[in-house]
Amino acid sequence: MDHSNRNLAFHPKSAAPATPDEAHIPMAGSAADPEPAIRIEEILEVLRRGERFLVCSHTRPDGDAVGSMLAMGLFLKQLGKQADLVTADRVPKIHRALPGADGIRTAQRVDGPYDAVILLECDGLERTRLSGLEQFFQVNIDHHATACAYANLNWIDRSVASVGEMVYRLVKAAGAQVTPEMATCLYTTVLTDTGGFCYGGTQASTFALARELVLAGADPLRIAQQVYFSTPASKLLLLGAALGNLQHEGRLAWLWVTCQDMERAGAVEEDCEGIVNFALCVSGVEAAVFLYEQPEGRIQVSLRSKGNVNVAAIAERLGGGGHVSASGCTLEGPLERAREEILAQLRPSVALLEGEADG
Numbered sequence: 001m002d003h004s005n006r007n008l009a010f011h012p013k014s015a016a017p018a019t020p021d022e023a024h025i026p027m028a029g030s031a032a033d034p035e036p037a038i039r040i041e042e043i044l045e046v047l048r049r050g051e052r053f054l055v056c057s058h059t060r061p062d063g064d065a066v067g068s069m070l071a072m073g074l075f076l077k078q079l080g081k082q083a084d085l086v087t088a089d090r091v092p093k094i095h096r097a098l099p100g101a102d103g104i105r106t107a108q109r110v111d112g113p114y115d116a117v118i119l120l121e122c123d124g125l126e127r128t129r130l131s132g133l134e135q136f137f138q139v140n141i142d143h144h145a146t147a148c149a150y151a152n153l154n155w156i157d158r159s160v161a162s163v164g165e166m167v168y169r170l171v172k173a174a175g176a177q178v179t180p181e182m183a184t185c186l187y188t189t190v191l192t193d194t195g196g197f198c199y200g201g202t203q204a205s206t207f208a209l210a211r212e213l214v215l216a217g218a219d220p221l222r223i224a225q226q227v228y229f230s231t232p233a234s235k236l237l238l239l240g241a242a243l244g245n246l247q248h249e250g251r252l253a254w255l256w257v258t259c260q261d262m263e264r265a266g267a268v269e270e271d272c273e274g275i276v277n278f279a280l281c282v283s284g285v286e287a288a289v290f291l292y293e294q295p296e297g298r299i300q301v302s303l304r305s306k307g308n309v310n311v312a313a314i315a316e317r318l319g320g321g322g323h324v325s326a327s328g329c330t331l332e333g334p335l336e337r338a339r340e341e342i343l344a345q346l347r348p349s350v351a352l353l354e355g356e357a358d359g
C-alpha cells in the first residue's frame, strides 16, 4: 500500500458543536468562540476514520509533552485504534514512571503507514526532529504563544495551561472514559506546565481540571513526589555549578553551565531542566536566562519571565519559540558570544520596564 502523500481529506459531518458535557470545565474563549468545538469535532472525525496513528511531540520532551502523548495514546487505544508514540529524545527520568512511558519509542525517522500523525506541542514539523512526517496527514494540537497553523488540521488554544488540557477536552467530547492512568498523565501535564500552579495561565479552569483529574484517579501527592522530590543527585550538583555562575543586573539575571560543569556533576542534558527558574527567583528580577553548552559547541538557551517581558518574541527572533513567560532557542557558540547575544536582545525589553517604574 502506498501511503506516501496520502491526504485523507477529512471533513466533519457538520459544524455542530461538540457534546455540551465537555463544557463543564469553563474554558477561556470557549463561550464566545465556536472554533474550538469545531476543531475538536474535526479531530475526532480523523481519529474515528483512521486505524493507525503516530503520536509525537517536541525534542527534549517535558511533562506536558510526555503526559499528553501518553494520554492521547491511551485514548486512541480506548477507541480501538493503534497508536505509536515516538520522540527524538528520551523521556526524562522523572516522567519515566508515568503509565505507559516505557512504550514511547525514541527514533530519528518514522515510517508508516499511518492514517494521521498527531503533533502535540509543536509549532512546526521540525520541532519534533523526526524525519518522515511530511508524508502523513498532520493534526497539530498546540497552546504555545508561537503556535501556528502549519498542519492539515490545526487546533490552537493559547488560553489553556497545558496541551494535556486539550487532550482531556477531546476525550470528554468523544464520550470516552478518563481512566486513572490517563488522569495521572494529564494531571502531570497541568502540574508541570504551570510550575506547580505558579505560572501565568493558571486560572480557575486549571484548578477545575485538576479536580476532575483527581476525581478520575490521579494521585496528587504521588505525582508531586515524582515531579519535585525525585531529583537525581547529578542535577543538584549541576545546579550548584549554575548558581555559582549566577549574574544579576537590574531586572535581568542569568546563569550557565559549561561542558566541564556537566562532566564534573556527572550530569546529562535533562538535568538542565528547570535551572533557569532559580535565576527568576531573585527578588526584583523580571527576566532570566539559562545557557547550557552542548557537547558539540552549540548553546541551548532557556528564557523565563515573570510575565512583563515577552520572552516568546525574543526566542522567536532567534529561531526558537515558546510561551510569553517561558521559551527557548539554540544559539551558536562559544558560550560568551551566545550570552552577549541573548542579553543584548533582552536588555531593551527590560529597560522599558525600568522606564515605566521610574516614570
Ligand SMILES: [Mn+2]
Pocket: 064, 065, 121, 143, 161, 162, 163, 193
Ligand atoms: Mn505545554
